[in-house]
Amino acid sequence: MHILKLSTWQIGNKWYVGDIEDLGHGSGTWWYIPQALDVPYEKYPHLLKDEYNATLLRYHAKENVLIFAFEKYADANRFKNCVNKKARDKHFMV
Numbered sequence: 001m002h003i004l005k006l007s008t009w010q011i012g013n014k015w016y017v018g019d020i021e022d023l024g025h026g027s028g029t030w031w032y033i034p035q036a037l038d039v040p041y042e043k044y045p046h047l048l049k050d051e052y053n054a055t056l057l058r059y060h061a062k063e064n065v066l067i068f069a070f071e072k073y074a075d076a077n078r079f080k081n082c083v084n085k086k087a088r089d090k091h092f093m094v
Helices: 032-037 040-053 072-092
Strands: 007-011 014-018 054-060 066-069
Touching: 007 072, 014 072, 032 040, 032 066, 032 072, 040 054, 040 066, 066 072
Parallel strands: none
Antiparallel strands: 007 014, 014 066, 054 066
């Protein structure tokens, strides 16, 4: 287990954010982020779009995977920094 810590990476012209420290044990599970932010799951996509300018690419219900990206590094970095700070402050373990 570790404190939730997001990283950014670029594929093509889009920026992605996620916890990639221990993917084999579920660290990249999408619902950890809204839990760390104290945001209801149903409001999380709106937060991503409205507050951080994320583009919601797709949700795969069967696998329960939410994929989103950012057009600008600045937006991705702002989101990453916000989540990381809240996770550190709460000692939010995944």
